[in-house]
Amino acid sequence: MSVSKNSSQLLNTWKRFKKNTMAVAGGVVVIAVIVVAIFAPYIATHPYSSQNLTNRLAPPSSQHYFGTDGYGRDVFSRVVWGSRVSLQIGFGAAGMALVIGIILGSIAGFYGGWVDNLIMRFTDVIMSIPALFLALTIISLFGASLVNTMIVIGIIYWTRTCRIVRGEFLSLRNQEFAEAARTIGAGDFRIILRHLMPNAMAPIIVQGTLFMAQVILIESGLSFLGLGAQPPIPSWGNMLTEGYKFLAVAWWIATFPGLAIFVMVLFFNLLGDGLRDALDPKQKLA
Amino acid sequence: MSKFLVRRLLITIPILIGVSIILFFLMNIAPGGPEAVLMGDDISPEAAIRIRTNLGLDQPLPIRYWRWLTSLLQGDLGNSFRSGEPVISMLRTRLPNTIILTFSAFMISLIVAIPIGVLSAVKQYSLTDKITTVISFLGISFPSFWLGIVLILIFAFQLRLFPASGMATYGREGDILNRLHHLVLPSITLGAIRMATFMRFTRSGMLEVLNLDYIRTARAKGLNERSVVFKHAFRNALISITTVVGLTLPALIGGAVLTETIFAWPGLGRMAVNAVFQRDYPVIMGVNMVVAVVTVMANLGVDVIYTFIDPQITYN
Numbered sequence: 001m002s003v004s005k006n007s008s009q010l011l012n013t014w015k016r017f018k019k020n021t022m023a024v025a026g027g028v029v030v031i032a033v034i035v036v037a038i039f040a041p042y043i044a045t046h047p048y049s050s051q052n053l054t055n056r057l058a059p060p061s062s063q064h065y066f067g068t069d070g071y072g073r074d075v076f077s078r079v080v081w082g083s084r085v086s087l088q089i090g091f092g093a094a095g096m097a098l099v100i101g102i103i104l105g106s107i108a109g110f111y112g113g114w115v116d117n118l119i120m121r122f123t124d125v126i127m128s129i130p131a132l133f134l135a136l137t138i139i140s141l142f143g144a145s146l147v148n149t150m151i152v153i154g155i156i157y158w159t160r161t162c163r164i165v166r167g168e169f170l171s172l173r174n175q176e177f178a179e180a181a182r183t184i185g186a187g188d189f190r191i192i193l194r195h196l197m198p199n200a201m202a203p204i205i206v207q208g209t210l211f212m213a214q215v216i217l218i219e220s221g222l223s224f225l226g227l228g229a230q231p232p233i234p235s236w237g238n239m240l241t242e243g244y245k246f247l248a249v250a251w252w253i254a255t256f257p258g259l260a261i262f263v264m265v266l267f268f269n270l271l272g273d274g275l276r277d278a279l280d281p282k283q284k285l286a
Numbered sequence: 287m288s289k290f291l292v293r294r295l296l297i298t299i300p301i302l303i304g305v306s307i308i309l310f311f312l313m314n315i316a317p318g319g320p321e322a323v324l325m326g327d328d329i330s331p332e333a334a335i336r337i338r339t340n341l342g343l344d345q346p347l348p349i350r351y352w353r354w355l356t357s358l359l360q361g362d363l364g365n366s367f368r369s370g371e372p373v374i375s376m377l378r379t380r381l382p383n384t385i386i387l388t389f390s391a392f393m394i395s396l397i398v399a400i401p402i403g404v405l406s407a408v409k410q411y412s413l414t415d416k417i418t419t420v421i422s423f424l425g426i427s428f429p430s431f432w433l434g435i436v437l438i439l440i441f442a443f444q445l446r447l448f449p450a451s452g453m454a455t456y457g458r459e460g461d462i463l464n465r466l467h468h469l470v471l472p473s474i475t476l477g478a479i480r481m482a483t484f485m486r487f488t489r490s491g492m493l494e495v496l497n498l499d500y501i502r503t504a505r506a507k508g509l510n511e512r513s514v515v516f517k518h519a520f521r522n523a524l525i526s527i528t529t530v531v532g533l534t535l536p537a538l539i540g541g542a543v544l545t546e547t548i549f550a551w552p553g554l555g556r557m558a559v560n561a562v563f564q565r566d567y568p569v570i571m572g573v574n575m576v577v578a579v580v581t582v583m584a585n586l587g588v589d590v591i592y593t594f595i596d597p598q599i600t601y602n
Contacts, residue, residue, distance in 0.1 A: 258432035
């Protein structure tokens, strides 16, 4: 019986989601970019690092859809390959931040008292160092690389999830079903995982999706500063650095990767907004 | 009121101590340690010991933290590993530049966002409202540094209306108009994403208030629309707007890193980026500490503003 109730809830959510055209568009574009990233070797027209110094800074043409950069590399192929970096860091960092935020947030919200106080004051401290400065600091210690960028973003940006999950748990932990579970002798771990977590899932999913958009922006910013994925690996951010150098003579190098970031972030935001309306109708624009 | 201020000030102290502990801890788990940075990797063991003793690195961690903290409180943040210049004097020349940039970005975003947000809430579902909603949604997805690049491309390189970099033309630093001219593109770049956020929140904050009963009462009493919107609705919507403004302040200050890099603006952000590439730890720590203090103080300011705009909040 509980199964049929769950599936009808899912169905309702899906019906609400389907009605929101922009959200569906967001989902379609996100899936399309994932497909592009998976099949990058087949979609790219040139190898991403093959240089052709006799054909530097060539404007867009039928040979090179988005033109070539300062080393004569094909910008279109590099944008296609760059989707891999964005998605890898996006999923990796967002996943990490969510896991840290969920663990700390649920502990704080479930136990309350001094545990809650300790965790939330720690969150306050992390939030009072502007994230980009903190990211710079940690990267200066461990060096810039794709994996490090992912870890750094993950260990800095968990604070919001932590606050949201804590808030949910605070209001859930004293409701009847939690009391009931406690009365029949369920342990803390079981109550958190089996009883409270499913009820806090909606805001977590929404937060995760919107966070993907954030992470892609942050990663491209760090890569732009030279502190993300290192050349010759193409990321949209480090392509912008290259484009920035040739801004006065070759507009296309900076324009297309920038457009890619914008489109990606925009549609993740649309998807996230749609999911919020569908999953969590009581939640307002935040 | 003054009691509240004192208590609110006292809360910032443990937060700043927390920040200093985290930064200090981070710097001390750096692989290789400061001596590797100072001397390069092929340092002789004797020289390494000498440097460690000179820098006091042979002492246990808590003692080093205490020393660092006490000199920090006396305004001594150490010297740059690279130039030997005191970090505090480097910060003193750079901080005002960052404040000028972030403050003007902040003002631009508020001045544009609030009237448009109010207008679009008052005329909900009108064409103006729809256009505003679309633009603000596009705005929050726009990478700010890319916006900077696009602005340079159009307004500096194509139209030649504004300079592409720096704070002033060499030799004309005293000319206020020249400085304002240099400020336009960077502050728009930094302010744009906030503008979009503030617009969204002003609109939703106003909509929420405009549907409340007391607004209907005010209208029923025959008040004119202008005074309903501005005197009754807007004052209450301001509360939620202020909350968002407070929440986004750290992001605004952090955004200076990218904007300053793009426009060669001599502020803290660019200084931090350069220090990261040179692994100049005292400078990095100093910048972080100052930025954290500015953020905490700005949040404090927002809390104080609350008490002025919200008649319901009294702090005892």
